[in-house]
Amino acid sequence: MIDYQWLYALAGAVFVGFAIGSARDETNPRRWGNAAFWSLLVVSFWFGDFLGDIGNGLLVLALVGIAGFHLIGRGSKESGTPKQREQSSQRHGNKLFLPALIIPFTAFVGTLVFNYTPLNALGIIDPKAVTLVLFGCGVLIALVVIYLWLRPPVLAGVDDGSRLTNSIGWAMVLPQMLASLGVIFAAAGVGTTIGAMVSAIIPHGNVFLAVVLYALGMVVFTMIMGNAFAAFPVMAAAIGVPILIHGAGADPAVIGAVGMLAGFCGTLMTPMAANFNIVPAALLELKDQYGVVRVQVATAIPLLICNILILYFAGYLWAH
Amino acid sequence: MTYLPLLGILLVVIGFALRFNPLLVVAVSAIVTGLLGGMPFLKVLATLGHGFNENRYVTVIWIILPVVGLLERYGLQERARAVIADIRGATAGRLLIVYLAVRQILSALGLTTVAGHAQTVRPLVAPMVTAAAEKQQSELDEPTRERVKAMSAATDNVGLFFGEDIFIAIGSILLIQGSMAGFGIELTPIHLSLWAIPTAICAFLIHSARLLWLDRKLGRGR
Secondary structure, three states: OEOHHHHHHHHHHHHHHHHHHHHHOOOOOOHHHHHHHHHHHHHHHHHHHHHHHHHHHHHHHHHHHHHHOOOOOOOOOOOOOHHHHHHHHHHHHHHHHHHHHHHHHHHHHHHHHHHHOOHHHHOOEOHHHHHHHHHHHHHHHHHHHHHHHHOOOOOHHHHHHHHHHHHHHHHHHHHHHHHHHHHHHHHOOHHHHHHHHHHHHOOOOOHHHHHHHHHHHHHHHHHHHOOHHHHHHHHHHHHHHHHHHHHOOOOHHHHHHHHHHHHHHHHOOOOOOHHHHOHHHHHOOOOOOOHHHHHHHHHHHHHHHHHHHHHHHHHHHOOO | OOOHHHHHHHHHHHHHHOOOOHHHHHHHHHHHHHHHOOOOHHHHHHHHHHHHHHOOHHHHHHHHHHHHHHHHHOOHHHHHHHHHHHOOOOOHHHHHHHHHHHHHHHHHOOOHHHOOHHHHHHHHHHHHHHHHHHHHOOOOOHHHHHHHHHHHHHHHHHHHHHHHOOOOOOHHHHHHHHHHHHOOOOOOHHHHHHOOHHHHHHHHHHHHHHHHHHHHHHOOOO
């Protein structure tokens, strides 16, 4: 069965390319730091299951050491001159979009085929990994098409891939690091402590105020943890279930669904949701690493108010 | 119960505010939180390592970068700009409203990975929207250019977050159902996903209004 292990083997191979490409980039004064950083991720992808928990912990410390003490940098090498790119763009025309569309297309068709044909029952792909496996297939097909059609130099993929990789830099592993921080927070009982604090300040009898606190609690806790998934069970246990659903007789479907969406408003406003907010700032080469968060606040706050009103009117008043 | 582990959260907030390297901030906070929570150092290290290893799938997505990089070598971004230059009436705001709608609908159908910051925003959306903004304002200053690019990423996020919960088999819906079942409340996924629709509509209206406002500030298209 094709599962995550296959993807990790593939990802390890790609990161070998990133390490080689980084080492080849002489315009980067800290190229060996970059090469070491990506090599550690190769070790993680290929041998992570054999290192043991402490071994993996040391690997994490090494990654943090390299990034935290500024041992990785960025090169200034571009692939081709602006003029070459302009000419190539004119020569190939809109056909250039086709390889870029292979990846979404593979995901789209693959999802349909997997869900609506007996392929699902054959057990070729692990259902948990199916989205990423299709994504990986799309990437491989796109690479083959590009090499056959455009015939770039052999190492161009390595150089161009690591050019982008190094423009993102350490931010690339931040989401994974935050996920492990979540594991520690859970083990140290942070969630239950916050839940207990919120239940202690909740006013009894005023349903609207309880709704507001429930939504704000989702937002604040989501901003701290970086995702609403960690916040939901805590806030549901502290306010949603005992006070709104059991106490006030609110509709559980609304309290559940819209409570989670109130949390998503928090996701828009926190650097802790790194893969949505910090990584794209690096990927788009913004000067301000919080640039994406900043423009999202003005959408998140009005939307939070809408969510509070939906929770109150549809969840509570309408349910009576 | 002890409130001491909450100091770890404070460390994260301070570290991010002072703009230390986020990787360092997160690691220090993880270790401090674990120690204050009464875990011995080796246990903290093991928990951190275990969590990192179990979450490797999060980082797999970057295997897309060689594809994007190679296409950029052959002028993908230039092509995206050229296409927009040819469309009359294309403005940054209108383009992003269309992208928002498409992203919400695709996410609502469960197709969350067909678009994204690496897949679509960097190679296609951001260059197109910047090109449209350049048509609206011939000398686009640096803060405005940054803002337009940031808006492209923000629009992707809004479309994803407030579309995906309409799909019944998405993680968050299953999590809500699972948590509620833990309290003895039985819900069906379809019931939950229906209640994601009002917020999805609000998100579209609010963010579109902001995009139209962006257009007003950029000026009329030529």
